[in-house]
Amino acid sequence: MTDQTRMSGLVRAATPMGTTEGYMPGFGNDFETEALPGALPQGMNSPQKVNYGLYGEQLSGTAFTAPSHQNERTWCYRIRPSVKHQGRYERIDLPYWKSAPHIPQDVTSLGQYRWDAVPHSDDSLTWLTGMRTMTTAGDVNTAAGMAAHIYLVTQSMQDEYFYSADGELLVVPQEGRLRFATELGIIDIAPQEIAIIPRGLVYRVEVIEGPARGFVCENYGQKFDLPGRGPIGANCMANRRDFKTPVAAFEDREVPSTITVKWCGQFHRSEIPQSPLDVVAWHGNYAPCKYDLKTYCPVGAILFDHPDPSIFTVLTAPSGVEGTANIDFVLFRERWMVMEDTFRPPWYHRNVMSELMGNIYGQYDAKPQGFVPGGMSLHNCMLPHGPDRDAFEKASNADLGPDKLDNTMSFMFETRFPQHLTEFAAREAPLQDDYVDCWDGLEKHFDGTPGRK
Numbered sequence: 001m002t003d004q005t006r007m008s009g010l011v012r013a014a015t016p017m018g019t020t021e022g023y024m025p026g027f028g029n030d031f032e033t034e035a036l037p038g039a040l041p042q043g044m045n046s047p048q049k050v051n052y053g054l055y056g057e058q059l060s061g062t063a064f065t066a067p068s069h070q071n072e073r074t075w076c077y078r079i080r081p082s083v084k085h086q087g088r089y090e091r092i093d094l095p096y097w098k099s100a101p102h103i104p105q106d107v108t109s110l111g112q113y114r115w116d117a118v119p120h121s122d123d124s125l126t127w128l129t130g131m132r133t134m135t136t137a138g139d140v141n142t143a144a145g146m147a148a149h150i151y152l153v154t155q156s157m158q159d160e161y162f163y164s165a166d167g168e169l170l171v172v173p174q175e176g177r178l179r180f181a182t183e184l185g186i187i188d189i190a191p192q193e194i195a196i197i198p199r200g201l202v203y204r205v206e207v208i209e210g211p212a213r214g215f216v217c218e219n220y221g222q223k224f225d226l227p228g229r230g231p232i233g234a235n236c237m238a239n240r241r242d243f244k245t246p247v248a249a250f251e252d253r254e255v256p257s258t259i260t261v262k263w264c265g266q267f268h269r270s271e272i273p274q275s276p277l278d279v280v281a282w283h284g285n286y287a288p289c290k291y292d293l294k295t296y297c298p299v300g301a302i303l304f305d306h307p308d309p310s311i312f313t314v315l316t317a318p319s320g321v322e323g324t325a326n327i328d329f330v331l332f333r334e335r336w337m338v339m340e341d342t343f344r345p346p347w348y349h350r351n352v353m354s355e356l357m358g359n360i361y362g363q364y365d366a367k368p369q370g371f372v373p374g375g376m377s378l379h380n381c382m383l384p385h386g387p388d389r390d391a392f393e394k395a396s397n398a399d400l401g402p403d404k405l406d407n408t409m410s411f412m413f414e415t416r417f418p419q420h421l422t423e424f425a426a427r428e429a430p431l432q433d434d435y436v437d438c439w440d441g442l443e444k445h446f447d448g449t450p451g452r453k
């Protein structure tokens with residue numbers, strides 16, 4: 001690497017072999033990248049003096065003693081150590097970003113809920129002020145559970161940086177394009193892509209094309225991983241090579257700035273005299289990444305019946321109970337329906353897991369109307385749900401040839417913990433009061449005589 005490219009004011013490593021536009025392929029790889037030649041120590045982590053006068057610093061994403069197949073850490077070589085990128089902290093208020101446990105006494109979360117897309121307002125909102133929590137689950141203090149948010153962002157963070165000690169963020173854009181300028185490099189994302197921003201990583205968010213709206217799953221627990229494929233084998237679903245981690249990028253900018261920290265659901269801010277995005281080189285496996293949802297290869301039923309939605313799991317965050325996720329991120333995308341003599345949409349069901357869904361674009365097969373792009377729905381632990389009347393009638397009477405479900409991309413954040421609505425979700429977000437009526441017209445067909453009606 002001899003020359004550097006400049007983006008977003010950050011000096012970025014020239015694209016090395018095997019990378020696309022400043023990203024390195026692979027999920028959980030041990031990466032190495034440098035924005036200046038020779039900045040990365042070779043063969044050791046802590047030389048007595050690092051080249052260019054850089055400081056060495058380790059960022060640990062798992063306990064030092066985590067088993068080696070889960071152990072994640074990154075070595076950063078930076079202009080100043082992180083202790084210089086903070087001062088005295090002052091508590092600040094970001095009233096719309098809530099953390100579990102947050103169980104408002106005057107809000108009921110028991111019920112089937114659906115929301116239209118939260119509209120943009122005239123307010124100018126950044127990644128921090130534009131975050132709107134819809135549900136919280138578990139407890140941030142015990143590193144279990146999650147929160148689901150909507151973001152509405154119109155304005156770039158300027159000389160303003162953020163990190164969360166509470167968990168990693170899974171970002172699912174629905175509208176507009178964002179840039180995450182992070183300590184470890186630059187990630188640009190647009191709808192149909194997702195990004196994972198690890199716990200503790202410092203970044204600022206810029207608007208490339210606004211206004212931007214999307215969904216966020218804040219994972220308080222163990223990190224997202226790829227699910228085991230079992231008998232499916234070594235391929236399909238999400239493939240490791242389709243995850244992209246940015247090459248190193250840094251800025252040497254001495255301007256009065258702020259750093260905001262989320263910790264145990266509280267926000268604190270500190271004044272700093274320079275940009276903290278000063279990591280010139282790094283190596284390790286604790287890093288942000290993005291993924292193009294269009295590369296997700298669905299595997300499904302090819303003769304009869306409708307399998308469990310776990311076949312569409314993109315990422316899973318374990319809870320410590322085997323097979324029972326803290327969070328599964330599940331994708332319902334374009335696919336062929338070929339099952340014979342089968343009621344093809346999702347069956348009616350009650351589930352011990354709590355399901356929060358979002359629509360990225362198009363139409364969802366169980367809800368042809370009402371579940372709109374940018375909209376969300378919530379079906380909590382053991383709350384019955386399933387296709388609305390129109391979907392039931394259509395699917396029960398359709399001629400069953402091969403049928404392509406096209407123009408459809410929805411997802412689910414499914415957690416083992418009950419999800420509690422925030423005041424914003426219950427009162428300010430566009431809740432559809434008539435959602436439960438979508439099952440009203442389901443008729444009784446039973447009259448005691450055999451035969452299929």
Ligand SMILES: O=C(O)Cc1cc(O)ccc1O
Pocket residue numbers: 307308309345346347349351355366379385386412
């Ligand atoms: O409720 C939903 O629409 C999500 C879902 C989809 C599916 O195919 C099976 C079960 C399930 O919960």
Ligand SMILES: [Fe+2]
Pocket residue numbers: 349351355379385
């Ligand atoms: Fe469901």
